[in-house]
Amino acid sequence: MNNNINKISIPLAVTLLMFPQIIETMYSPALTSIKTHFGVIGSTAAQGMSVFFVAFAIGVVFWGRMCDTIGRRHSTLVGLIIFISSAIFTLYASTFTLLLISFSCCAFGAAVGSVCTQTILRDCYQGPELGRAFSIIGTAIGISPIIGMLVGSWLTVHGGYKWVFIGMAILTSGLLCWCLMQLPETKPAHTQRGSLLFVAIKMLKDLHVWYIVLMVAIFNIALFSYYSLAPFMFEKLNVSIKLFGYTSAVLALGSIFGAMFNMRLLRQQIIPQTIITLASIILLISSSSVYLLQNSIWFFLPMIFVSLSFGLALPNLLSTALNNYRDHLGSAGALLGLFYYLIIGAGLHKAAIVGNLGITLIVCAILAITLTLFHRFYNAIHQ
Template structure:
């Protein structure tokens, strides 16, 4: 079977795997963070920089992969990214100190982000409008299996082996995905590729940044991502260190949030044809409500472990209403520069994650408050961007009615 004869199901499976690389790169080793902290002679603030280091590499390198793919196609950059991922994962497995681990995590991220950003661009190449948003929701639902089982698999690996085996497992995933890439069709024909120099292509980011409608969509998702990564960075210590639960139980609690994501994505798939904007609003309001209860629990201890689990579950479950709708809305404005627009979107999303995870590490004080406050501030940012988006939509309606 060659790439040209690839079925819709085959494409769906490969794209889901590519989009899952960001999740599996972090979720699989989350239960090992406390163990790695001691093995690498680090502390809780420094070990969380292994997440921030990944996000730095992931965020910055997207700005390069997008324009490169608009000029040279999607498959070759993805293959090159997978090689970086394999090398970076190998470096992580062999690291003996925290500085080396942070460096190799950044290299790992450079490769992982090529898979994620270009998978989104491929969706934009092949689908349009509500169908693109529906496809993204389907991909997010399918790829949710990775973070659903990731922490649990990581906990199981720790039960029978060391934390280094987790990264050797990621090496194997990278190799298998590189082999499967031969079944993926090239979605950007040579006739549709940009012929400008890469310098001019990069300058196109200025035009994208000045587009307020586009930036409002990106902002809603970026602030939400900031809150999610504060959750990712803070929960291992909130659950394992603060509430003294086992890495295996932590994996189950983490999986609970992924189930919520899968459910809301399915709801989104079935209702997206009715009103995409309304679903986006529902997601943001859900995040805001969850943030209020999270602050109350972290401040007062009200509800104990359950008082922490429930608002965190509601917060991450909003992913199903926010991510696919904000991405499809943003990518709808520049169909001829889907790679660059997807790269900018991803860079700002994960850039927000860099800031939030770094803040969780900087303000770590042995309580739940730093994580809770950072997630609440991110929720406020999503609300602000939603207000801007509503204003831009209102202006567009006025202009349309005058014509």
């Protein structure tokens, strides 16, 4: 732990990290309203989620770089202001294309919640302490889908997609006020502002970074493919969108249990790689169950274990990702996010085209297990 800098309060850090996920899950129930309002097909409406992640990736690299130039606090504040302005602009979008452009600008601003907050946490913690911090925060973040889905579902039922974006703007305005009052500047004096290209080349040559990038992307695609595809599955089954909102509690429980289980395993000195392997196996089993049940309303139940695998894997992947880049944490964190969010965006785009949740999940699980086995084998022969 770095004792020479101001510490961010855990409640504020949790809220900032929850912020992008709340926004993503608030948007999901609005997909059917957007589809009806703009007269587009379901697969087209679902592209909003993939657009979000691509724009989010661009935001991550931009704000991560800004963390090393203008500081963590200023970057966060400006990003939140951009989000609020873009959310308001969506209310005046006359076409689906303009809505996507506005929503992508929202995603660009929302990226500060991920990259700036992770950079602040890495300023304050390192090693096992950082892993525990991510696990604690991961437990709290598990409730964000509940908040996003329930709020988004209620707003969609009562006012359509426009109420959803109004709700986003109001919630973010409250977060902006909180940050103005309490967010510290944690940028250390020794932070280097070396060439972004230099850091990028170093990371592209790093096989461990590529392993982290692909694994983080796979687990995110598995989880968020539910949010982009399930609304239309419920619609096809003639089930109210409210039930889709309530299923967020099921997924949140999985994420919370996964993070709590992860903390217990870490206390028992189980190495992160073993936990990631376990998460990959759970993902495969639960994905197969979703595939078998996807023509029934109960297909959402195995998703609790997909979410659990996410809660198990992500803290261990993110906490070990940038151990060799501490002198360029902002830039390295930005590039790391850029890499995996671009893959997430592409993966969700493909998932929307395929339109089959079960197949998407099984493909993700097979890739996760394959990469995990390769990583273990590579480490074994190079030790």
